Amino acid sequence: MSEDLSEVQTCRIPVASLVPADSPRVLGEVPEHVRLLAESEQPFPPILVHRRTMQVIDGMHRLRATQLRGESTVEVTFSDCDPGEAFLVAVRSNIKHGLPLTKADREAAAVRIVGSHPQLSDRMIGSAVGLAPVTVAAIRQRSSPADEVETTSRIGRDGRVRPLNSAAARVNASRMLAAMPDASLRDIAQATGLSPGTVRDVRERVQRGDDPVPERQRFPRSRSRGKHRNDLVSVPTRDLNDLLRSLRHDPSLRYSEPGRALLKWLFAHSAGLKGGDKLAAAVPSHALYTLAELAKAYAGEWLGFAARLEQQIHEDGIA
Structure with missing residues (x-):
C-alpha cells in the first residue's frame, strides 16, 4: 500500500x-x-x-x-x-x-477509500486519513449500501488478513490454551490467525469463566436494519426436515463412522424449542438467570460450530 x-x-x-x-x-x-x-x-x-x-x-x-x-x-x-x-x-x-x-477532507477521503478499498481495516484506513478507527467504522456504516456484498476479512496495518468474525478462531485458541497452557501467545496467534492481543483476551475470558467469543461476534448487528441477527446461521430456505433427510441420504455421511455419529447427533437435537414461550413461562423466577445463561451457552456452542463450518467453506473456496 x-x-x-x-x-x-x-x-x-x-x-x-x-x-x-x-x-x-x-x-x-x-x-x-x-x-x-x-x-x-x-x-x-x-x-x-x-x-x-x-x-x-x-x-x-x-x-x-x-x-x-x-x-x-x-x-x-x-x-x-x-x-x-x-x-x-x-x-x-x-x-x-x-x-x-481539514476534518471534512479527511472524512471525505475515508468515504472514498471505504468504497474503493472495502477490504482495508478501519484501523488501516484511519491511519491513512488521520481519523480514529471508530470514526472510520461509523463512516463505513453510513456510506456502505445495504445490498453490498460484505467482505469476510480485512487487511490490517501489518498487512495480515484477518476474518471479520473470529468466533471459530477464538474457540480454537481457547482449546489450544487449555491443551497447551505453557504455549506463548504468539505461538497460538500464529496457529489460529489471531493477533497476540486477541489471544490474550481469549485467555482472560476463559480465566474469568466467560465465553471466549464476545457477544457482538456471537450475535452480530445487521448493518442495514440495525437489528440483531445471526450472520453465521441464516434462516434456511428449505424445511429443516428436508435438510436433515438430504443429509441422511448422503453416502459420504452414511458410510463413515464420523458421518453416522454426526447424523445421529443432528437428529437427536432436531426437535428445537417449539412452544418456547410456554416453556419460558413455566420457569420459576429464581431459575430464570441460570436458564438464560445455560441457553446462551448452548447457543454459543452452535454458533461456534456454525463458524467453523463457515470458515471451512471460506478456506476450501466453496462458492
Whole structure:
C-alpha cells in the first residue's frame, strides 16, 4: 500500500506535461498557501507524479507555486503504483507533511477509500486519513449500501488478513490454551490467525469463566436494519426436515463412522424449542438467570460450530 521512495531518483520535467491531482482536498488548493510558497526562497521538495498517467499524486500547492513563480519546469519523483492506489498514496502523503487536511477532507477521503478499498481495516484506513478507527467504522456504516456484498476479512496495518468474525478462531485458541497452557501467545496467534492481543483476551475470558467469543461476534448487528441477527446461521430456505433427510441420504455421511455419529447427533437435537414461550413461562423466577445463561451457552456452542463450518467453506473456496 505504500512505496519506499528513499532511493528513487528525481528529475525536472516541463510543468505543462503534468495532469492536475485527484486531490483529497474537498475545496481544492488554498490560494493563500500557494502565494506563501511562491514568495518563499526555499527550494520545493519534489512533486510526486504517477509515471504512466503523469497525474500529480502529491504536491499541487508546490506545482501552483512553481507556476506562480513563472518557472517552466519542476522537480518530480515518479511513482509506479497502481492507478487505484494513487488516491490512497495522495492522502497518506498529505497527512504526513504540508498543509494539513481539514476534518471534512479527511472524512471525505475515508468515504472514498471505504468504497474503493472495502477490504482495508478501519484501523488501516484511519491511519491513512488521520481519523480514529471508530470514526472510520461509523463512516463505513453510513456510506456502505445495504445490498453490498460484505467482505469476510480485512487487511490490517501489518498487512495480515484477518476474518471479520473470529468466533471459530477464538474457540480454537481457547482449546489450544487449555491443551497447551505453557504455549506463548504468539505461538497460538500464529496457529489460529489471531493477533497476540486477541489471544490474550481469549485467555482472560476463559480465566474469568466467560465465553471466549464476545457477544457482538456471537450475535452480530445487521448493518442495514440495525437489528440483531445471526450472520453465521441464516434462516434456511428449505424445511429443516428436508435438510436433515438430504443429509441422511448422503453416502459420504452414511458410510463413515464420523458421518453416522454426526447424523445421529443432528437428529437427536432436531426437535428445537417449539412452544418456547410456554416453556419460558413455566420457569420459576429464581431459575430464570441460570436458564438464560445455560441457553446462551448452548447457543454459543452452535454458533461456534456454525463458524467453523463457515470458515471451512471460506478456506476450501466453496462458492
